[in-house]
Structure formats: structure tokens, C-alpha cells
Amino acid sequence: MSSSTDDRAAIWTLRGAVALTCVAVAARMLMYGGPVLSWLWLNVGWSEQAALRLEHGAAFGLMVCAPLLCWRKAWPAAALVSGWLLFATVAETATGTWHSELTPGALAARWLAPVALIALSMNKERPAEWLLRIGIAGTFLCHGLEAVFHNPQFIDYLIRGGELLAGTRVEETVATTVLTAIGVLDIAVALAILVPKRLRAVAFWMALWGFLTAAARVLYMGWGNWPEALMRVTNGAVPLTLLLLWSRPKPAEAEHETPE
Amino acid sequence: MKRLNSHRAALIVTAIAVSAAVLIGALTAPPGLGAADRNPDGSYVGTRVEGTTPAQWRLIWEEDPAHAATVSWTTAEQPKKSTLVYDSEARQGDVTKYRFHADATVGQYTDDEVRTWYNHAEISGLKASTTYWFVMVSDGAASREFHFVTGPEGDADFKLLYGGDSRSDRDARRTMNRRMRALLEEDPEILALAHGGDYVANGEEMEDWDEWLTDHELTVTADGRMLPVIPGRGNHEAGGPLYDQIFNTPGKKGGNFYRTLIGEQFLLVTLNSNISAGGDQADFLETILKDNSGVRWQCANYHRPAYPAVKSPGSALEHWVPLFEKYNLDVAFESDGHTLKRTCPIRAGKKADDGVVYIGEGGLGVKQRTPKDDRWYFEGGVTASTLHVQKLTVTKSMLTVESITDAGKVYDTFETKPRKR
Missing domain, CATH: 3.60.21.10 (Metallo-dependent phosphatases)
Known part of the structure; x- marks a missing residue:
């Protein structure tokens, strides 16, 4: 595969993931309301109507941004998307209850992916690569910590997953033990992806696990829960982008292999 | 120059498209509540939490409300002894007249700033569908007399x-x-x-x-x-x-x-x-x-x-x-x-x-x-x-x-x- 093809695949993977995130976040806000509504209304003191207007406006804006991200000049849309996702992350941190201090890190792949997309579309590959590494490391590290702290939702995913996939009811103690192991593994790969080497196996595992755990939301509560799954698509797409970027030789290697 | 113009064009197109969408979204938002729907403020001041005066009283039911309950209160200072005195007859707050008593478990609420103390008096062996009258006492500081009704037994309405x-x-x-x-x-x-x-x-x-x-x-x-x-x-x-x-x-x-x-x-x-x-x-x-x-x-x-x-x-x-x-x-x-x-x-x-x-x-x-x-x-x-x-x-x-x-x-x-x- 030529390097330009790999680059194109990487950038389109990221474009697609950020666009899907826009659609999912917008759908979730329209269907259930989002953290910005709760924060502005309950914590900041806005009227419900004003907070609703802002969220609905943002939802429509995100839906327009989704196709604009596929344009060659995607940076203004990507900047707006990143800004909103970061704002929503701050709101979720302020209104969240269970270990909400982990929220900015847990959602790092989501709000950093559009920033990486801006860098990538401007041919700033090295900063883009590190934004992607930091984003996915934050997501895996904080989800790993949530697993080690035994996030009850994760326990229920394992119990339900056992029932659906293996037809066996997993005991809570077993699920808790498995969750601890998953958490430790998540933390380990989060640290590994920050090693300044192209650890393709690590990126491959993160992509696989990221997509699988995003899909678990649909497995758990059915197709009606699709926004929850799609909102997490960057958890798999970000390491996949790294993998695609790393699929071609480093510049030095390329020079060595194809001397002019 | 051409590159600058293309970036500017991208910015303008995106700004127009997104602004239009945001405006449409905001205008089509469902109606929410306005400020006029809020309730007016009251002017209530509760029992002041000071010394060992029982304040912030609550009564908790768990599994067997016909026969058991927990009466809890807060004190600003750690009492040496907290007791609930209670009876199935009103005693007008005279703590010497209540037939029963239960010592309370005392501990400090876990908080860096508010350093107050909880007092939990667990009472059991109560009669069903009975009014119990009680007073909370912490180091001699007593509350007024309160009462509550225990849960029923049998097939009751x-x-x-x-x-x-x-x-x-x-x-x-x-x-x-x-x-x-x-x-x-x-x-x-x-x-x-x-x-x-x-x-x-x-x-x-x-x-x-x-x-x-x-x-x-x-x-x-x-x-x-x-x-x-x-x-x-x-x-x-x-x-x-x-x-x-x-x-x-x-x-x-x-x-x-x-x-x-x-x-x-x-x-x-x-x-x-x-x-x-x-x-x-x-x-x-x-x-x-x-x-x-x-x-x-x-x-x-x-x-x-x-x-x-x-x-x-x-x-x-x-x-x-x-x-x-x-x-x-x-x-x-x-x-x-x-x-x-x-x-x-x-x-x-x-x-x-x-x-x-x-x-x-x-x-x-x-x-x-x-x-x-x-x-x-x-x-x-x-x-x-x-x-x-x-x-x-x-x-x-x-x-x-x-x-x-x-x-x-x-x-x-x-x-x-x-x-x-």
C-alpha cells in the first residue's frame, strides 16, 4: 500500500469517526437532553428554555458539521465540533456523580479526535499522531481506573454479556474480578501507547477493544441505544487511525527503502 | 494568497452553514419552563446546630416498621452520652418520666469543613400501630417531645x-x-x-x-x-x-x-x-x-x-x-x-x-x-x-x-x- 493511500485511509477513518460522533451526540441531545442542559439549568441558573435552545442549536449545528467534516477544508467544522465536545465534557464533569473527575480523561479520544483531524488535514502528522496517542491513552487510562473502581455499569455489561453470548449468568463476584483484570489491562495499554515507538499490536488491541466496548451498549440495551454506541466510535477509530498511520514506513525508513 | 482565500472561504461557508443550523435548532426547541414557574422563597430557620442540642431530627424505617425504628439527630459538639427516651404515652418532655430509653451511637460526619456529629438511637420491640412519644437527649440538652406511629400488623389499611x-x-x-x-x-x-x-x-x-x-x-x-x-x-x-x-x-x-x-x-x-x-x-x-x-x-x-x-x-x-x-x-x-x-x-x-x-x-x-x-x-x-x-x-x-x-x-x-x- 502506498503511503498516500495509508494517509488517506487514516484521515478518512478519523473524518468518519468524528462525523458519526457528531450525529450520535446530536441525536442523544435531541432524544434525552445532554449534560450542557443539566449544567446550565440546574447548576448555573439558566432558564430551562434558554438551555434547551442552546442544546438544540448545538445539535443542529453538529449535524451540519458532520458532512462538512468530509470536505477537504474541514478545519473550521472540526474546531467547532471539538469546542462543543470539550464544553460538553466540562458540563458532564460538573454534573456527573460517580468519579466524575475521570470524565475529561475518559472522553479525551472524543474531544481530541477533531483536533487531531485538523492537524492531519494540514499535513501536521507528528502533532496529529501525538494528539491521537494522548487522546486514546486518556480514554483507556480513565476507563481502566473506572473498571478497577468497579463501575457498576461495567459489571452489568459483563453479566448481561455472559447471558447473551454464553447463555450463562455470571456471578457478581466473578464479574467484579474480571473487571479488575480488564481495568489493569486498559491501564497497561494506555501507558504503552505513550511509549514513543510504533507499537502496532497495542494500537490493534485498543482499536478492537474500543469498537467492541462501544458496540456493547447496543448489545446491552438493543438498537434503540445506538447513540450511546456511536458516541464512543472514536474509542476504536482513534487507535485504528494510528494503526493506519503506522502501516507505512517512517520517513527515514521510506527514504532508505526508496532512495531517490 | 490563493491558499489564504480558500481557508477564508472554508471558514465563511462553515460559519454560515453552522450558524443557520444552530439558529434553526434553537428556534425549533420544545418549550421549557420559564423563571415565572419557580416557587417563592420561605423564611424558615431550622433548629440551630450548636453545642449538644439535638437538631436535624429524622426517623428512619427499614425492614420492620411495626416493631423497630431509628431516631437520628445531629449535634455540633461530640456528646459524651446521647440517649433517646420514649414511651407509648405522652410525658410532655419530662425526660425522667419516659419508661424506655435507648443509647445512641455517636460518630462524626465525614467532611473536611462541617464538623458535626450524628446520633443514631435504634429502638426495637415496639408495639404495632402505636404512637410513641420521645425526646432526644445529648449530655443533658433535650429536644422537645415528638411522636410517631409504628407500622401496622396484619391486614391493615x-x-x-x-x-x-x-x-x-x-x-x-x-x-x-x-x-x-x-x-x-x-x-x-x-x-x-x-x-x-x-x-x-x-x-x-x-x-x-x-x-x-x-x-x-x-x-x-x-x-x-x-x-x-x-x-x-x-x-x-x-x-x-x-x-x-x-x-x-x-x-x-x-x-x-x-x-x-x-x-x-x-x-x-x-x-x-x-x-x-x-x-x-x-x-x-x-x-x-x-x-x-x-x-x-x-x-x-x-x-x-x-x-x-x-x-x-x-x-x-x-x-x-x-x-x-x-x-x-x-x-x-x-x-x-x-x-x-x-x-x-x-x-x-x-x-x-x-x-x-x-x-x-x-x-x-x-x-x-x-x-x-x-x-x-x-x-x-x-x-x-x-x-x-x-x-x-x-x-x-x-x-x-x-x-x-x-x-x-x-x-x-x-x-x-x-x-x-
């Missing part, structure tokens, strides 16, 4: 309140506490309040609890009758030790799920939607519902809804609803959404005459949201954006749930007859 989400809007919380006191004063058959959780905005901050506890004094009637609380845990007090320190660890530590049997024929299962729903708690729920299949009325109380009026469904939908349907639960009480709701009867994800009805969503003192009343399960049900409390009337032939607004108006009435199990 009674009334109960249900509500949740008393957080974030103190004015509204005080209004609803006054409403509950008024209900209790006009209808002495009301025995207790089952709380669906989210008492405070941040359950790990004693400052928030301090306000809630002081406001809770407003539920006491003018003649000193205390409204027992059957507590459920919400997501805003999901973490930290304060919830257990406030309510004396209802259910087992780390779980906070338990069953309350009021009389022989009314079962209330309090669940905790902040911990795994599908693990030990599902086992517990199934065991309780199976073992009590002969009980006429069966209800559940938990915080995060299976059939929400605003947000997305919680784990209850996957793990508890199948058990509710299997054992024909009468009503599931849910909070969290900050709105008033009653669903149609639901079975297997569809409207069904023999289904389970879901009531509540939390209106005890938080700003009310606009419900999404176009959801399928509200066809034949009710939604509204109003502060509220539910009053349950339990008789041998009918279970009635009235949703009562902060103004005292009955907004909705649901009635159901005993069902076969």
Missing part, C-alpha cells in the same frame, strides 16, 4: 407518601416539605415517606446535607408528629460515607437495598440503582418477590428509571423489569427525571392491561423539566412539569396512588385492584 429528588432548589424543597407536613396534618393515616433518592446535589458534601436535614424538620407537624423516612439511594449521593451516616446504613453497607413489609399485605422493595443491578441485587429482588408472592400489594422504589420521562433508561430496564413482570409487581416508583409521570401498564416492552405501572420521576424540591410526553409508554399515562409528591392509599380492595402538586392539587389518580400471583 394505611397511607404512605412517595417522592424523590429534593436537591438543588432549596426553596422548592421547603415548599414540598411544608406540603408533606400539611398532608400529614390533614390525614393522620399517612405513616411514612419512601424517598427515591437525590436528597442533595452533592452527597459527599456535608454542607448540602446540613441544609437538607434542617429543611427536613419542616415535615414535622405542629403537634410534633415525625414522618418516618424509608430511604432509597440516588446518584447524587452514590459515593462517600455520608448517606450511611445520615440514615444509619439502611440495607447492608455497600448495598443499601432492602425490603420493608408494612402490615402483612404490603411489600416495598427499595433498590439501589448506583450499584450493579444485574448481580447480587437481582438475586435479592427475585428472592424477595418469590418469597412474598402471597403478599397482596408489591411495590419497588429505586432512583434511575426503567421508563424515563426525560432521560435514557437505566439498568433497571434490563435486570429488574423482567422480574417485576414475572412476579406481577403492582407499581414501580422511579425518580431522577425531575418531572411527574405515570406510564401505561407495561409488559414485555409493550402496553398491556396486565403490565406494571411506573410512577414518579422526582419532584420533592428540584426544578422540574419538560417531560418527553411523546414516548409510547405515556399513551394512556400522565406527564407534567410540576413539583409533586405521591400519596398511596392501601386498602384490601384497592391501591390508589395520587400525585399531589406543591399547591396541594391532586393532579393524577391511579387505582389498581389486587392481582393474581
Whole structure:
């Protein structure tokens, strides 16, 4: 595969993931309301109507941004998307209850992916690569910590997953033990992806696990829960982008292999 | 230059497209509540927490309200000795005349700033359907005389309140506490309040609890009758030790799920939607519902809804609803959404005459949201954006749930007859 093809695949993977995130976040806000509504209304003191207007406006804006991200000049849309996702992350941190201090890190792949997309579309590959590494490391590290702290939702995913996939009811103690192991593994790969080497196996595992755990939301509560799954698509797409970027030789290697 | 122009063009196109979309979205947003819908402030000041004077009183029911209860209070300083004196006759607060006493467990609330002390006096061996009069005493500082009525034995008729989400809007919380006191004063058959959780905005901050506890004094009637609380845990007090320190660890530590049997024929299962729903708690729920299949009325109380009026469904939908349907639960009480709701009867994800009805969503003192009343399960049900409390009337032939607004108006009435199990 030529390097330009790999680059194109990487950038389109990221474009697609950020666009899907826009659609999912917008759908979730329209269907259930989002953290910005709760924060502005309950914590900041806005009227419900004003907070609703802002969220609905943002939802429509995100839906327009989704196709604009596929344009060659995607940076203004990507900047707006990143800004909103970061704002929503701050709101979720302020209104969240269970270990909400982990929220900015847990959602790092989501709000950093559009920033990486801006860098990538401007041919700033090295900063883009590190934004992607930091984003996915934050997501895996904080989800790993949530697993080690035994996030009850994760326990229920394992119990339900056992029932659906293996037809066996997993005991809570077993699920808790498995969750601890998953958490430790998540933390380990989060640290590994920050090693300044192209650890393709690590990126491959993160992509696989990221997509699988995003899909678990649909497995758990059915197709009606699709926004929850799609909102997490960057958890798999970000390491996949790294993998695609790393699929071609480093510049030095390329020079060595194809001397002019 | 050409490159600069293309970037500028991209910026302009994006700005126009996104601005237009944002404007359309904002203009098409559904109507929400305005500032005029807020409740006016009261001017209440609760018992001052100072020295060892008992303040922030509450009475907690857990599994056996006919025979046991916990009376709890707060003191500013650590008392050397705290005691509850009580009797089945009024003694006008003369602590030497009460026939019974129970020493209280004393400990400090876990908080960096508010350094006050909890006092829990557990009393047991009580007689059913009996008025008990009591005084809290900490190092000689005594409260006024209060009283409460124990739960019934046998197949008895009674009334109960249900509500949740008393957080974030103190004015509204005080209004609803006054409403509950008024209900209790006009209808002495009301025995207790089952709380669906989210008492405070941040359950790990004693400052928030301090306000809630002081406001809770407003539920006491003018003649000193205390409204027992059957507590459920919400997501805003999901973490930290304060919830257990406030309510004396209802259910087992780390779980906070338990069953309350009021009389022989009314079962209330309090669940905790902040911990795994599908693990030990599902086992517990199934065991309780199976073992009590002969009980006429069966209800559940938990915080995060299976059939929400605003947000997305919680784990209850996957793990508890199948058990509710299997054992024909009468009503599931849910909070969290900050709105008033009653669903149609639901079975297997569809409207069904023999289904389970879901009531509540939390209106005890938080700003009310606009419900999404176009959801399928509200066809034949009710939604509204109003502060509220539910009053349950339990008789041998009918279970009635009235949703009562902060103004005292009955907004909705649901009635159901005993069902076969």
C-alpha cells in the first residue's frame, strides 16, 4: 500500500469517526437532553428554555458539521465540533456523580479526535499522531481506573454479556474480578501507547477493544441505544487511525527503502 | 494568497452553514419552563446546630416498621452520652418520666469543613400501630417531645407518601416539605415517606446535607408528629460515607437495598440503582418477590428509571423489569427525571392491561423539566412539569396512588385492584 493511500485511509477513518460522533451526540441531545442542559439549568441558573435552545442549536449545528467534516477544508467544522465536545465534557464533569473527575480523561479520544483531524488535514502528522496517542491513552487510562473502581455499569455489561453470548449468568463476584483484570489491562495499554515507538499490536488491541466496548451498549440495551454506541466510535477509530498511520514506513525508513 | 482565500472561504461557508443550523435548532426547541414557574422563597430557620442540642431530627424505617425504628439527630459538639427516651404515652418532655430509653451511637460526619456529629438511637420491640412519644437527649440538652406511629400488623389499611429528588432548589424543597407536613396534618393515616433518592446535589458534601436535614424538620407537624423516612439511594449521593451516616446504613453497607413489609399485605422493595443491578441485587429482588408472592400489594422504589420521562433508561430496564413482570409487581416508583409521570401498564416492552405501572420521576424540591410526553409508554399515562409528591392509599380492595402538586392539587389518580400471583 502506498503511503498516500495509508494517509488517506487514516484521515478518512478519523473524518468518519468524528462525523458519526457528531450525529450520535446530536441525536442523544435531541432524544434525552445532554449534560450542557443539566449544567446550565440546574447548576448555573439558566432558564430551562434558554438551555434547551442552546442544546438544540448545538445539535443542529453538529449535524451540519458532520458532512462538512468530509470536505477537504474541514478545519473550521472540526474546531467547532471539538469546542462543543470539550464544553460538553466540562458540563458532564460538573454534573456527573460517580468519579466524575475521570470524565475529561475518559472522553479525551472524543474531544481530541477533531483536533487531531485538523492537524492531519494540514499535513501536521507528528502533532496529529501525538494528539491521537494522548487522546486514546486518556480514554483507556480513565476507563481502566473506572473498571478497577468497579463501575457498576461495567459489571452489568459483563453479566448481561455472559447471558447473551454464553447463555450463562455470571456471578457478581466473578464479574467484579474480571473487571479488575480488564481495568489493569486498559491501564497497561494506555501507558504503552505513550511509549514513543510504533507499537502496532497495542494500537490493534485498543482499536478492537474500543469498537467492541462501544458496540456493547447496543448489545446491552438493543438498537434503540445506538447513540450511546456511536458516541464512543472514536474509542476504536482513534487507535485504528494510528494503526493506519503506522502501516507505512517512517520517513527515514521510506527514504532508505526508496532512495531517490 | 490563493491558499489564504480558500481557508477564508472554508471558514465563511462553515460559519454560515453552522450558524443557520444552530439558529434553526434553537428556534425549533420544545418549550421549557420559564423563571415565572419557580416557587417563592420561605423564611424558615431550622433548629440551630450548636453545642449538644439535638437538631436535624429524622426517623428512619427499614425492614420492620411495626416493631423497630431509628431516631437520628445531629449535634455540633461530640456528646459524651446521647440517649433517646420514649414511651407509648405522652410525658410532655419530662425526660425522667419516659419508661424506655435507648443509647445512641455517636460518630462524626465525614467532611473536611462541617464538623458535626450524628446520633443514631435504634429502638426495637415496639408495639404495632402505636404512637410513641420521645425526646432526644445529648449530655443533658433535650429536644422537645415528638411522636410517631409504628407500622401496622396484619391486614391493615394505611397511607404512605412517595417522592424523590429534593436537591438543588432549596426553596422548592421547603415548599414540598411544608406540603408533606400539611398532608400529614390533614390525614393522620399517612405513616411514612419512601424517598427515591437525590436528597442533595452533592452527597459527599456535608454542607448540602446540613441544609437538607434542617429543611427536613419542616415535615414535622405542629403537634410534633415525625414522618418516618424509608430511604432509597440516588446518584447524587452514590459515593462517600455520608448517606450511611445520615440514615444509619439502611440495607447492608455497600448495598443499601432492602425490603420493608408494612402490615402483612404490603411489600416495598427499595433498590439501589448506583450499584450493579444485574448481580447480587437481582438475586435479592427475585428472592424477595418469590418469597412474598402471597403478599397482596408489591411495590419497588429505586432512583434511575426503567421508563424515563426525560432521560435514557437505566439498568433497571434490563435486570429488574423482567422480574417485576414475572412476579406481577403492582407499581414501580422511579425518580431522577425531575418531572411527574405515570406510564401505561407495561409488559414485555409493550402496553398491556396486565403490565406494571411506573410512577414518579422526582419532584420533592428540584426544578422540574419538560417531560418527553411523546414516548409510547405515556399513551394512556400522565406527564407534567410540576413539583409533586405521591400519596398511596392501601386498602384490601384497592391501591390508589395520587400525585399531589406543591399547591396541594391532586393532579393524577391511579387505582389498581389486587392481582393474581
